[in-house]
Amino acid sequence: MTDAATKFIETYERERNSLPAADLPWLDARRDEAMKSFAEAGLPHRRLEDWRYTDLRQLLSKASLAPAPAHEGVVLLPTTAFDAIDGHRLVFVNGRFRADLSNLGGLPSGVTLVPLAEALRAPWARPLLEAPQASGIVALNTAMMGDGLGLHVAAGVRLGKPLHILHFAADAGAFHVRNLIRLEEGAEATIFETHAGAAAASSFADHAADVSLAEGARLAIVKVQDEAPSAIHLATLTARLDARSHFAHFTMTLGAGLSRNQSFVTFAGEGAEAHVNGAVALRGKQHGDHFVVIDHAVPHCASATLFKTVLDDSSTGVFQGRVLVRPDAQKTDGRQMTNALLLSRDAAMNAKPELEIYADDVQCAHGSTIGELSREALFYLRSRGIDEETARQLLISAFLDAAFETVANEEAREALRGLAANWFRLGGGAA
Amino acid sequence: MTAVRETVDTVDQLAGEKYKYGFTTDIESERAPIGLSEDTIRFISAKKNEPQWMLDWRLQAYRRWLQMEEPKWAKVSYPPIDFQNAYYYSAPKQNAKLASLDEVDPKLLETYKKLGIPLVEQQLLAGVAVDAVFDSVSVVTTFKTKLAEVGVIFCPFSEAVREHPELVKKYLGSVVPESDNYYATLNSAVFSDGSFVYIPPGVRCPMELSTYFRINEKQTGQFERTLIVADKGSYVSYLEGCTAPQRDENQLHAAVVELVALDDAEIKYSTVQNWFPGDEDGKGGIYNFVTKRGDCRGPRSKISWTQVETGSAVTWKYPSCILRGDGSRGEFYSIAISNHFQQVDSGTKMIHLGRDTSSRIVSKGIAAGRSSNTYRGLVSVHKKAENVRNFTQCDSLLIGPRCSAHTVPYIEAKNPTAILEHEATTSKISEEQLFYCMQRGLPAEEAVALIVNGFCRDVLQQLPMEFAVEAQKLVSISLEGSVG
Numbered sequence A: 001m002t003d004a005a006t007k008f009i010e011t012y013e014r015e016r017n018s019l020p021a022a023d024l025p026w027l028d029a030r031r032d033e034a035m036k037s038f039a040e041a042g043l044p045h046r047r048l049e050d051w052r053y054t055d056l057r058q059l060l061s062k063a064s065l066a067p068a069p070a071h072e073g074v075v076l077l078p079t080t081a082f083d084a085i086d087g088h089r090l091v092f093v094n095g096r097f098r099a100d101l102s103n104l105g106g107l108p109s110g111v112t113l114v115p116l117a118e119a120l121r122a123p124w125a126r127p128l129l130e131a132p133q134a135s136g137i138v139a140l141n142t143a144m145m146g147d148g149l150g151l152h153v154a155a156g157v158r159l160g161k162p163l164h165i166l167h168f169a170a171d172a173g174a175f176h177v178r179n180l181i182r183l184e185e186g187a188e189a190t191i192f193e194t195h196a197g198a199a200a201a202s203s204f205a206d207h208a209a210d211v212s213l214a215e216g217a218r219l220a221i222v223k224v225q226d227e228a229p230s231a232i233h234l235a236t237l238t239a240r241l242d243a244r245s246h247f248a249h250f251t252m253t254l255g256a257g258l259s260r261n262q263s264f265v266t267f268a269g270e271g272a273e274a275h276v277n278g279a280v281a282l283r284g285k286q287h288g289d290h291f292v293v294i295d296h297a298v299p300h301c302a303s304a305t306l307f308k309t310v311l312d313d314s315s316t317g318v319f320q321g322r323v324l325v326r327p328d329a330q331k332t333d334g335r336q337m338t339n340a341l342l343l344s345r346d347a348a349m350n351a352k353p354e355l356e357i358y359a360d361d362v363q364c365a366h367g368s369t370i371g372e373l374s375r376e377a378l379f380y381l382r383s384r385g386i387d388e389e390t391a392r393q394l395l396i397s398a399f400l401d402a403a404f405e406t407v408a409n410e411e412a413r414e415a416l417r418g419l420a421a422n423w424f425r426l427g428g429g430a431a
Numbered sequence B: 001m002t003a004v005r006e007t008v009d010t011v012d013q014l015a016g017e018k019y020k021y022g023f024t025t026d027i028e029s030e031r032a033p034i035g036l037s038e039d040t041i042r043f044i045s046a047k048k049n050e051p052q053w054m055l056d057w058r059l060q061a062y063r064r065w066l067q068m069e070e071p072k073w074a075k076v077s078y079p080p081i082d083f084q085n086a087y088y089y090s091a092p093k094q095n096a097k098l099a100s101l102d103e104v105d106p107k108l109l110e111t112y113k114k115l116g117i118p119l120v121e122q123q124l125l126a127g128v129a130v131d132a133v134f135d136s137v138s139v140v141t142t143f144k145t146k147l148a149e150v151g152v153i154f155c156p157f158s159e160a161v162r163e164h165p166e167l168v169k170k171y172l173g174s175v176v177p178e179s180d181n182y183y184a185t186l187n188s189a190v191f192s193d194g195s196f197v198y199i200p201p202g203v204r205c206p207m208e209l210s211t212y213f214r215i216n217e218k219q220t221g222q223f224e225r226t227l228i229v230a231d232k233g234s235y236v237s238y239l240e241g242c243t244a245p246q247r248d249e250n251q252l253h254a255a256v257v258e259l260v261a262l263d264d265a266e267i268k269y270s271t272v273q274n275w276f277p278g279d280e281d282g283k284g285g286i287y288n289f290v291t292k293r294g295d296c297r298g299p300r301s302k303i304s305w306t307q308v309e310t311g312s313a314v315t316w317k318y319p320s321c322i323l324r325g326d327g328s329r330g331e332f333y334s335i336a337i338s339n340h341f342q343q344v345d346s347g348t349k350m351i352h353l354g355r356d357t358s359s360r361i362v363s364k365g366i367a368a369g370r371s372s373n374t375y376r377g378l379v380s381v382h383k384k385a386e387n388v389r390n391f392t393q394c395d396s397l398l399i400g401p402r403c404s405a406h407t408v409p410y411i412e413a414k415n416p417t418a419i420l421e422h423e424a425t426t427s428k429i430s431e432e433q434l435f436y437c438m439q440r441g442l443p444a445e446e447a448v449a450l451i452v453n454g455f456c457r458d459v460l461q462q463l464p465m466e467f468a469v470e471a472q473k474l475v476s477i478s479l480e481g482s483v484g
Helices: A003-018 A025-041 A056-060 A125-130 A138-144 A375-383 A388-404 A410-425 B002-021 B038-047 B052-066 B106-115 B119-126 B136-150 B157-163 B165-171 B182-190 B209-216 B431-439 B444-455 B465-478
Strands: A088-093 A111-115 A147-153 A163-169 A173-183 A188-197 A203-213 A218-226 A232-241 A246-253 A258-267 A273-282 A287-296 A302-311 A316-325 A333-342 A348-357 A363-371 B153-156 B195-199 B225-230 B235-241 B256-261 B266-273 B287-296 B302-309 B314-317 B320-323 B329-338 B343-346 B349-352 B358-368 B372-381 B389-399 B404-413 B419-428
Touching (some): A003 A025, A056 A232, A125 A203, A138 A203, A147 A188, A173 A188, A188 A203, A203 A218, A203 A246, A218 A410, A246 A258, A287 A333, A363 B404, B052 B182, B209 B235, B320 B329, B389 B444, B431 B444, B444 B465
Parallel strands (some): A163 A188, A173 A203, A246 A273, A302 A333, B266 B302, B320 B349, B349 B372
Antiparallel strands (some): B153 B195
């Protein structure tokens, strides 16, 4: 047992009675069971195939893992890329919901948006939490989840305006956030998520989200992670898609010294579609790991994954993807692509795009490229009088833009482009 | 038990006395006692009249092996192997010679016919006494003279240990160290025999070593060890195995192949593996756990692996290239066909250490029946490897709803000047193409064979000419019973 794991176990023992909805017997049992499985497995390490490029056990050994303080006073919130887009607003500081900073007025009827403590009492939440988890590390979150949001959209209801969620880490320390999202038949919602932190906050943000889409439901999530370089960000998304539902998830990873984003999407009904895409731009000593598993458990579903990674300085990028087509999942269309640009001598990229296929009538393809900026393209631009800096930015922007193009919401797409431009301004991608 | 004791005593005696009687001492017993122990290894070594250093090497490997665990990461499953319930050495068996081809299993003959194997070779492969018809000895002698003229050494491994100890000592284990992995280590401890090839500087080996090998191959046993060294500026093409089905009683095969290419040298290593895959219900069949690795040690050297894998019940095999020399090049061309209950986990590793190194991987997996076919590969670019280029293509073809195909590539780049490309597709055999062929009068099986051969074309082209033709037919035969 490592110190880090022991710390979590101790915190759990100390705080278990003050965790949200601790009075619910089923939840108490679930938490205990989760903590037990976490204690048995410990933190994931390099010898586990899924973690071969990100040794969480080792990386967390130096982090400050005491619970983050409840930051209740005044807090200077950063602007987010999505501020210009009209929507409902939820703010979390150090992993705790801040009603005073949020604005949830004018939600259409049929939309329930509540803090985790309340959501846990709702009948629709329990199956989400009791479903088996694809990733062992989620057990830590299940046991320790301190806050989060519950979103329930009734059948046929459309959440007109997007939901802005801002997670801000104001201080050092660990927090565990759980989001539970259930869209009933034909419901629709869009969520913009921003993760930021105070410059000096060496936080450990442990996020888990469980998404369940009923028949024909549509959910789009655009997530921007721009935490402080001293921060550690761990996020696991688990989504279950019923027939003809549509799920689009986009992650933009810019921040945190160490980040690991896991997405597990399971098709449970025919005719559903999933898009799990992302853009990653890292510099300094950042390490960003994206892990995507698409489980085609039923026939006639389509999935597409595209990740574009730009690595500067001595940053490291990881992409591990798996398209799993189970027996009988005929007529599956599974696509997976990962491209990486290495901008510096010390940057490194590891990719492992996997196909695991047990049905024959399928179309599955994956591709992976790693390389530097094309010298010919640079020369071409330079020969037309464009200075090197601009030429590089132009090429890198174009590279990332292919990922942004997968975002359906035009305003969000523009917001992402703005973030990329800002990355250059801060020195990313410089020659 | 007393018999075992006796044998062990005999070995001990021999081990102590072998210098007294020289290397040619013959031991009466033809088999090592059942099980694996240091005594077994001493027995094998004594049986082969090996010098002390060779025995020490084996023992060192054995001691390491005892501490190792069987790898479990491959996508294959098989019942646990009882290493103590096997014989690790038995002298080549003299099968009862058959008088003519009429006595051979007609099924076997039919396969030979389909493969287009010449009659004399058919007889040889089937174990018919051929002395009267086919003077293999004279052919071998001709080859030997020809090779000797240019200075090529090509001999059984055990002979090389005795005749060319300085070369063996220098290169053995330099690519696959004796404690490399579980099966390679086991092989290091108990390897039976294999081939040793040395091509002197500047020599282009005057013939495909396959030709010689094919008609001269003896039962080399289940733990084959091959070492090929191509000295500066030399070239050799080596073909291992045979398109003809090989019935073999040994369930476990753990071979090791080491290739060393010095400056500007080139080694082309082709394999056709068609061991018994088990019957249609998945009973029996060979476990083929092979470690093959080539070291492009010198600048501008080149190693090319080509494999056609159609046999074995379980295959675990990753022919790799260590691209150490600047400007060196590694290639891997593979066709892996699995049918019925076969399991294949195969691929390659391209480790780019030197500048301007390049590699190319083309893998074609065809799964039919209830088989499982996995491509597992690594492309790794180290920090100091400038201007590396890799292209990887692995395609899988699925025939039937119950087979499976997996692609597990690992791509690791630590140098920005590297250009790495990987692409993979998985799809079923095209119904339009099938329909098109059948509409023109081809039976379903022939149509499938035609399409699959087209799918494998890039790889088949890499095989030495004479084998390409047979391999094409082999592809068809392996898929028999997969449609309709």
